[in-house]
Amino acid sequence: MKQINNKDLSSQFLIRPDITFLNFGSFGACPKPIFEDLQKWQLELEAEPVQFMTNDGFKYLQQSREALSQYIKCHADDIVYTPNPSYAMSIIIKSLPLKSGDEVLTTDLEYGAMDKALNFYSKQSGVKYVRQAIQLPLTTKEAFIADFFKGLTPHTKAIFISQITSSTALILPVKEICEMAKEKGLLTIVDGAHVPGHIPLNLSELQADIYTGACHKWMMTPKGCSFLYVKKEHQHWVDPLIISWGYDSAMPSHSQFLDYHQLQGTRDFTAFLTVPKALEFMNANNWNMQAAHCRRLVQYNALRFCDLLELNRYAL
Ligand SMILES: Cc1ncc(COP(=O)(O)O)c(C=O)c1O
Structure with missing residues (x-):
């Protein structure tokens, strides 16, 4: 297999040299230039806390949202930063405009924390959470789509x-699923925790009404940096998870969505500000090529891992 020399690149990470770090999917490793950027923002905060927390910080947040929105192809006012995707989904779940007897259709391949959140909501609201069983191993897109929509009923909203997907790392045909769901008049909510920096994301093409992604996995920002995207037409029903000055604001901005979800009392949002640096790092290091190389490495070594861990090779 063709090798590329990644010595220079690995020296830019903070991972202990005796560790071979494979689990970027849970928590990505943060390279030194991006971590130093975090510290730069924290130092600026501590040097003038009031100026930063009430004024400059919001200007920087906007710059960061603009950089991210260009990368994931949406309007900067349609995304807010959250510490993690669970937080983003809790904002949505607690606001969903559904009533007892309505149904939310999902798969049995979802991330455990999201399942818990939807189960919690379902118990409280009487909305049914339908975890449609998906036949594994996946064979074709068409088979997956057919399996998924078997769970559709007249009550699905x-x-x-x-x-x-989380532990199985399957790329699901979300574009086709969202298109079909929109044709049926359904609200489309996508958990894209693993997508940013991993595979291309174009929110202006994907018909997702709601989307969440993590930047601290494959985009390599410091931990606690994720986002929630809500299509403009749905922003009006999305309540703030934390009620603070942005609610019923004395000085409302042009966007209630930003006021509700960005203004949350005292909190350290410096991790959110590192996104432009992370994008710069990815560009400077030809990240598409690096990612393609990593994918080849995974494919090349997959069977060896199965043998090493005594797993079933045929499940691949
Ligand atoms: C599919 C999926 N959704 C969401 C998340 C984010 O989880 P958390 O909010 O716990 O960081 C993960 C994390 O690995 C995930 O795999």
Whole structure:
């Protein structure tokens, strides 16, 4: 297999040299230039806390949202930063405009924390959370789509689906699923935790009404940096999870969505500000090529891992 020399690149990470770090999917490793950027923002905060927390910080947040929105192809006012995708989904779940007897259709491949959140909501609201069984191993897109929509009933009002599944790392045909769901008049909610920096994301093409992604996995920002995207037409029903000055604001901005979800009392949002640096790092290091190389490495070594861990090779 063709090798590329990644010595220079690995020296830019903070991972202990005796560790071979494979689990970027849970928590990505943060390279030194991006971590130093975090510290730069924290130092600026501590040097003038009031100026930063009430003024400059919001200007920087906007710059960061603009950089991210160009990368994931949406309007900067349609995304807010959250510490993690669970937080983003809790905002949505607690606001969903559904009533007892309505149904949310999902798969049995979803991330455990999201399942818990939807189960919690379901118990409280009487909305049924339908975890449609998916036949594994996946064979074709068509078979997956057919399996998924078997769970559709006249009561289905929304779908919730991962774009890349957590432990099984399957890329699900979310584009086709969202298109079909929109034709049926359903609300489309996508958990894209693993997508940013991993596979291309174009929110202006994907018909997702709601989308969440993590930047601290494959985009390598410091931990606690994720986002929630809500299509403009749905922003009016999305309540703030934390009620603070942005609610019923004395000085409302042009966007209630930003006021509700960005203004949350005292909190350290410096991790959110590192996104432009992370994008710069990815560009400077030809990240598409690096990612393609990593994918080849995974494919090349997959069977060896199965043998090493005594797993079933045929499950691949
Ligand atoms: C599919 C999926 N959704 C969401 C998340 C994010 O989880 P958390 O909010 O616990 O960081 C993960 C994390 O690995 C995930 O795999």
